[in-house]
Amino acid sequence: MTNSTADTPHFDKADLKSFRAKLKRWYKVSKRDLPWRKTSDAYRIWLSEIMLQQTTVAAVIPYYERFLNQFPSVHELAEAPESEVLKLWEGLGYYSRARNIHKTAKLIAQEFSGDFPQSADDLQKLPGIGRYTAGAISSFAFNRPAPIVEANTQRLYARLLAYEDSLQATSAQKQLWNFAEEIVPQRDPGEFNQALMELGSQICKPVDPACGACPISKFCLAFQQGRQEEIPRPKMKTELTDVVHLCVALKKGSKYLLQQYAEGERWAGLWDFVRWEQNDFPATLQTVRNKCDTTSSGLFEDTELYAREFARIEQLLADRYQLNAKLTDFRLSIRHGVTRFRISLMCFAGEYVKGSVKTISPSARWVSKSELAEYPLSKTGRKFAESLIASE
DNA sequence: TTCCGGGACT
DNA sequence: AGTCCCGGAA
Numbered sequence: 001m002t003n004s005t006a007d008t009p010h011f012d013k014a015d016l017k018s019f020r021a022k023l024k025r026w027y028k029v030s031k032r033d034l035p036w037r038k039t040s041d042a043y044r045i046w047l048s049e050i051m052l053q054q055t056t057v058a059a060v061i062p063y064y065e066r067f068l069n070q071f072p073s074v075h076e077l078a079e080a081p082e083s084e085v086l087k088l089w090e091g092l093g094y095y096s097r098a099r100n101i102h103k104t105a106k107l108i109a110q111e112f113s114g115d116f117p118q119s120a121d122d123l124q125k126l127p128g129i130g131r132y133t134a135g136a137i138s139s140f141a142f143n144r145p146a147p148i149v150e151a152n153t154q155r156l157y158a159r160l161l162a163y164e165d166s167l168q169a170t171s172a173q174k175q176l177w178n179f180a181e182e183i184v185p186q187r188d189p190g191e192f193n194q195a196l197m198e199l200g201s202q203i204c205k206p207v208d209p210a211c212g213a214c215p216i217s218k219f220c221l222a223f224q225q226g227r228q229e230e231i232p233r234p235k236m237k238t239e240l241t242d243v244v245h246l247c248v249a250l251k252k253g254s255k256y257l258l259q260q261y262a263e264g265e266r267w268a269g270l271w272d273f274v275r276w277e278q279n280d281f282p283a284t285l286q287t288v289r290n291k292c293d294t295t296s297s298g299l300f301e302d303t304e305l306y307a308r309e310f311a312r313i314e315q316l317l318a319d320r321y322q323l324n325a326k327l328t329d330f331r332l333s334i335r336h337g338v339t340r341f342r343i344s345l346m347c348f349a350g351e352y353v354k355g356s357v358k359t360i361s362p363s364a365r366w367v368s369k370s371e372l373a374e375y376p377l378s379k380t381g382r383k384f385a386e387s388l389i390a391s392e
Numbered sequence: 393t394t395c396c397g398g399g400a401c402t
Numbered sequence: 403a404g405t406c407c408c409g410g411a412a
Binding site: 050052053054055056094096097100127128129130131132133150151152206237240335337342 | 400401
């Protein structure tokens with residue numbers, strides 16, 4: 001094997017044959033028994049691959065099982081309302097995936113008479129299916145020799161080639177796809193691709209790769225050079241921006257006010273309590289409260305702080321939404337990350353007094369405690385809802 | 393507590 | 403280039 005340019009082969013014929021044979025033998029005894037490996041049904045393969053985008057295997061498994069239980073085929077999925085799909089996706093994150101599978105299911109049912117296209121090129125035209133997912137479905141479900149490059153295989157290829165430069169560059173991606181194209185066999189390409197990913201995730205790990213247990217280490221240039229820890233080059237990280245969000249569970253009688261995030265917004269299609277960004281708000285009320293709970297000396301000051309901040313939030317509700325409300329408690333503070341943002345979410349409870357809730361959002365509606373369970377909420381929305389229900 | 397990993401779309 | 407989310411490891 002030579003470290004050559006993109007348009008010449010990286011393996012000679014004999015090496016490639018040996019590489020494939022060793023990989024195949026390893027996979028046969030090492031493959032994990034995952035739910036989506038029991039089938040070659042394109043619907044199931046597709047569903048699993050979409051769920052696995054940016055998501056770990058352990059997180060996906062229960063969602064996958066529940067989803068199939070509810071929607072055994074693409075037809076049931078196509079017939080369902082989007083809200084039901086979002087509800088099943090609740091907590092998994094990247095909710096555009098849920099909206100896209102619903103769109104795609106409708107397309108497949110209505111325009112493709114229920115059958116997925118088999119070629120990677122055609123699959124890639126469907127919403128939510130990029131080049132990797134198209135190659136995965138085409139090879140796993142239809143045994144077409146389509147190349148794949150995703151996180152695990154990308155790292156594996158980079159080490160095999162001792163690829164020096166940043167993998168994010170367009171030229172790097174081009175070379176990795178070319179390499180994947182070169183090595184994918186005509187015979188059992190699906191099994192081959194799965195074996196590559198399994199090797200990438202279980203052996204060729206990001207940190208402390210298990211080269212001693214790797215069946216193809218003799219073909220690996222990074223291993224030969226003892227540089228498997230430094231290749232691939234770590235991608236430069238974008239720094240996080242701190243933001244503060246305020247959230248108010250407004251109550252009218254026994255009902256809570258919910259609003260639905262609009263298309264194009266973060267959490268589009270999901271529901272939440274009234275919530276907005278307020279970066280000039282102190283993100284430290286939690287610590288203040290903890291201090292207040294444990295010592296009595298600071299109580300007066302803290303009470304004063306609370307009164308001041310409550311009044312300010314009431315004013316914000318009035319200014320932003322022409323809504324009169326009386327804040328009653330500070331309930332909890334949640335920190336969570338969304339892409340490049342680190343959000344401190346301060347959750348309050350309050351009583352509705354007067355004003356139109358439609359100024360908050362046209363979708364705003366009053367929802368009983370039991371109905372709260374039916375609405376798809378973000379992880380933080382659900383956490384707040386649970387805590388409200390628990391304390392009633 | 394912070395850090396890190398994981399594809400598609402615009 | 404920037405956006406979308408959460409779980410689990412460190």
